[in-house]
Amino acid sequence: MRLDRLTAAAARPGPTVRxxxxxxxxxxxxxGPDGPxxxxxxxxxxxxxxxxxxxxxxxxxQPGARLLTLPxxxxxxxxxxxxxxxxxxxxxDMPPGGGAGAxxxxxxxxxxxxxxxxxxxxxxxxxxxxxASDPLMFTDPGRMLWASRMGRVLDRLPPLxxxxxxxxxxxxxxxxxxxxxxxxxxxDLVADxxxxxxxxxxxxxSESAARCLALRGPAHDPTPALAARLGALGWAIGHTGPARxxxxxxxxxxxxxxxxxxxxxxxxITRFGIGGPSPA
Numbered sequence: 001m002r003l004d005r006l007t008a009a010a011a012r013p014g015p016t017v018r019x020x021x022x023x024x025x026x027x028x029x030x031x032g033p034d035g036p037x038x039x040x041x042x043x044x045x046x047x048x049x050x051x052x053x054x055x056x057x058x059x060x061x062q063p064g065a066r067l068l069t070l071p072x073x074x075x076x077x078x079x080x081x082x083x084x085x086x087x088x089x090x091x092x093d094m095p096p097g098g099g100a101g102a103x104x105x106x107x108x109x110x111x112x113x114x115x116x117x118x119x120x121x122x123x124x125x126x127x128x129x130x131x132a133s134d135p136l137m138f139t140d141p142g143r144m145l146w147a148s149r150m151g152r153v154l155d156r157l158p159p160l161x162x163x164x165x166x167x168x169x170x171x172x173x174x175x176x177x178x179x180x181x182x183x184x185x186x187x188d189l190v191a192d193x194x195x196x197x198x199x200x201x202x203x204x205x206s207e208s209a210a211r212c213l214a215l216r217g218p219a220h221d222p223t224p225a226l227a228a229r230l231g232a233l234g235w236a237i238g239h240t241g242p243a244r245x246x247x248x249x250x251x252x253x254x255x256x257x258x259x260x261x262x263x264x265x266x267x268x269i270t271r272f273g274i275g276g277p278s279p280a
Contacts, residue, residue, distance in 0.1 A: 009011030014053040019109040021047040021094050021101035023167050023245045026205040029186030037148045043142045046272040049105035052089040053113040059087045065096050067106040069139040075108050080116045094212035097173030099238020104134040131178030138157035160275035166257040167245030168269035176240045184211035202234025204246040209237040222264045230257050
């Protein structure tokens, strides 16, 4: 009887952890010509990595895209000070190399399923594993000026205002190179960010995206023209990936937006709202 109870307990599913990604960045670039690479992420609750954990021998199952390997999982957990066990089933809504945080979200989900809850500890382990990370381990990542190659918060920002986003992915995947620091200077945009309203933030995000495309490509990106045609306040991109987003006032993203993005070659199109005062 006791053996039956132990067997049933081992077969019972454990925690399910969901970690939201992002859809590119509102800002990304250097803080001065030789300064650190910094970003303000565009949180995306509709795209996430998810881990289902079950008791048993250590195993990693990925029915979709391969985001991690078992040796990487072991090293990740070791960096966070835990010894992994059990079966991890890992899935993600966003494509690897899409500029939507699949790599970081997957690692955060694995660590939380393994019992790690301290955000700073998770951030250090992700940086050790990736070499560059997104601030997806934190409760409100859109409020951070984040040094992605250093894994730390450079500044705390006001809450993002309410906005609606329509976006997706345009072009091939592009994995982030942690050694790549070829980005434009955005120190002037960061200086204007604090206290700006939604319309101004959208202009700043558009400028960050335009500077990045001018320096790094690709050329002839249709996103700014789509933003103008659809009456968006602005647009944002994955500065190291194909994520693209149009920024609208709450409730004002037009219904034809998805169809127009699809006709322009976008995939995995999503619509969501973010922002507003943080919960007390």
